[in-house]
Amino acid sequence: MKSTPARAGKVAFFTCWYLAIAPLSVLGEPAAPSTDPGEPDAYHDRYLASTLPPDISTDDSVPDNPSGLARSLKVDAVTTLLSSHSDGTSDRLDETGVMLESQWDTATFGAWSLDGTYRLQGSGDAVSGDSHGSVRLTERGMPFDGGWNADAGLGDLNAPNVNLARFQPRFFLPTSPMQGLSTEWRGPSGLQWVAGAGEPGIYEGVAVPSFSALGGTVGTLGAQWSPATRWSMGGEIATARDAPLYAGILTADPGRTSETTALLATAWQGSTARAQLNLLQGSSSEAGMGHPSGAWFDAAINQGHTAESFGAFRIDPNLTWAGQLITSDVQGGYYQFDYQSRRWLVDVDLDQAWSVSGRGLDSTFVTANTRYQFARDIGAGTVLNILHSEGPLAWSGESYLDIRNQWGIGRGQLDYTVNDADREAALTLSEGWNATEHSHMSASLGYESISAAGALTGISDSSAMTLSINGNSELTAHVSLDGAIRWDQTVSGSRASGLMANVALNWHVTRDWTVLASYYENRLGSWTELTVTSPLAPPTTTPIEASSQRAVFLTVRYQLAAGQHFAPLGGAPGSGSGRLTGTIYLDANDNGRFDAGEDVAHNVTVILDGRFSTITDASGHFDFPAVVTGHHTITVLPDNLPLPWNVVGDGRVEVEVRTRERTDVSIPAVRHSILTQKAG
């Protein structure tokens, strides 16, 4: 049977419906929509009252107006009221501002975005009280000939790094916030160039981030490429001049640094394994800083259900990267093993680090996580963390049992933590309740016991009960509510009771307008839990005074999206493109040129790459406004050429389209008799 377009269309749509239920089929569910022909009369269903209004919500990802190129706008008006009380003192932070995000696609100049914030009112910044907002203009994916495309940014952004510096499993090189310029170019053979420079700074604010410049200059310049399949090599220089020196958190009076650090890296990527070697060399003008260096090697192997990664490192003290301190004064190695099957989950990490200078800490960190599924409804697991650094061994263990029951999934969990400050034991029973598709709820009840191990903290033995409840519900198609509450009640000892509550409401007023409101309250007792978090961070214990915080966040959001992503003929969205035009003429003198006085051929079908077609107009012109950059084939169908004219050869013409340029071709048709003579 010959397939018609209509038939093909029906088959195509059926497959799409089927895709929607494909996961169900994997689970063994019968749902292929087929019916038995020749049945008796169909049954007539009963329906609810016709007055019941349809409960319809909208998806923001689909624009109201699909015409034109993709563009979007989001404006948030934000108000935050936050107050805190601690040890007899009170602080209050009020913040009101506007946040803007806008994006727009262009046909041949990439995608652009303009983002900004403006604080109408703000107080409480740690470093700068006079910051008013931030602004950033970025362009992404502007195509160029030769397979190149480029990103660029202006305003408050981060100094760029090459990809080899970005993807680090054990150490990372930070990107410095700055006010300036940045650009990234990507080309063939994995070639990548990055450059950026500006005045360093930090972002402040609670809900409305604002940029505060801190003086000095930072910059990066780097490149990487793939000299062979599976190999990448690259280098980058990061420099700082009179820039503030900090690591993540900025103090009120940071020191200043002027230094330059160079990175060399090479990586090998196989189908199941990856390895990368990194070398760092610093040079500082500061007295005593010298020329610190560093090197680290990372490797990973993935095979079936097993993944292993390991590495070794040595980084001298005082190494910085564009004004930011990185993990330094450390040498050692690590090994990680992961295995997952339907029944087992095993995750073991070993990390050994020594101080290079001898002034820092040596530490051994071991963590092991296992889970075993005994049966469909029963699983159990343990987690063990061990840290050996200065002082006695610190460790924590956790064991749990999960049981699926008639109400949902229940868990019983026992935790025990030992460090140089105290001993903590906790028993927790929790249940995740079966709920409808649009809501969930879980609750847990716990008992904690804390025993002081020494005189470091001055905390006496304590015990407490903890009750936690959290849930989510879509009240209507337009309103959803999230809530969580945790209540700690002291049973014995000096530890204070605590309460934490958080409620958030999300109301889609219309397709374009949304209101988000949340209330947060936290009353903390004079104690904080101690856990092993890093092999490089010893378990220091600092008594925390009783405190309370409460906050209200209110956001009114307007968002608009329209248009569709532009895809040139033969290319994906974002591909470089050019214009392809041409004329089909009747080459009366057979000289292969479109001469004055020669007629044109109108109403002739022209096909691009065998897929896209157009018809010549009365002037013999055809026009493909956007064709992906590169090599293309034009085919002229001779059907509507006037007799005795015909196309040359098989009517195919090869053309090269360049980015943002117009390519114009003149295609001759010749008399049939001439073709016959040439063929003879």
Place this chain on the structure above:
Amino acid sequence: MRWPLPIVAAVLAATCSEVSRAEGFAALVSPPRFELVAKPGTTVRQVLQLSNRSATPAQYRIHTADWTLSSDFAVTFRDALQPDSCRPWVTLERPETTLSGGSTLHYRFEVAVPADAPPGECRFGVLIEGAEPAIADAAGIRLPLEGRIGVIVYIKVGDAAPSLQIFGPAIRTLNGREVPTLRVHNSGTAHGRMSGFLSGQDAKGMRYDFNPSDFPILPGADADVYLIPSSATDDHPTLTFPVTVTGTLEWGDQKTELHERFE
């Protein structure tokens, strides 16, 4: 028309996403099935989500259907009321609806179980159909499109439960590979699904985990339960028979030990 699900699902899922992108046309229904419990004389209410994932409006018809499942897991929907159907217990929200591009309908339905309903399982499907052929404009070519999807609903009434009996090992071909298979009969009053953790080794001494296929086994029906092998390094191994499999099989609130040789 009947479709053997395991094969068709893989083939069509692989081709559909391409078609869907090219024409910008898609619709989703969630969840794919309901498994509910009700006492006689009570009413259960549920909501399914129907989303028009395209940018253009679409009109849908919604109605119930009975369905049957064959031993090869092919399903047939029937519009006409079948004997012992529980569709007269069902009330749907509305017979048809129109959704604008990108919108989602929270479609409500309820099942009122009669007070004298005997223990058993009520099964029906909610069919959602394109009410009229939609027009997809792809590269200047306009195609009429139509289709439909079924959401399966199971409701256990009273103390209905599956009762599965394993009555024989077999070897079947699944996706081009021979796998050990159990022949299973359900003599209970509700559908059952086999699950469990099994392990074993083949004639070459290679050890594998085996995952029972969890296709539904309807009351009174015989069905094949495929024991799908995997190892730490290969999710799609080729077995060399004979194969020995041991472990615990579970369904509903029951379980049994398995020690079987397949050859």
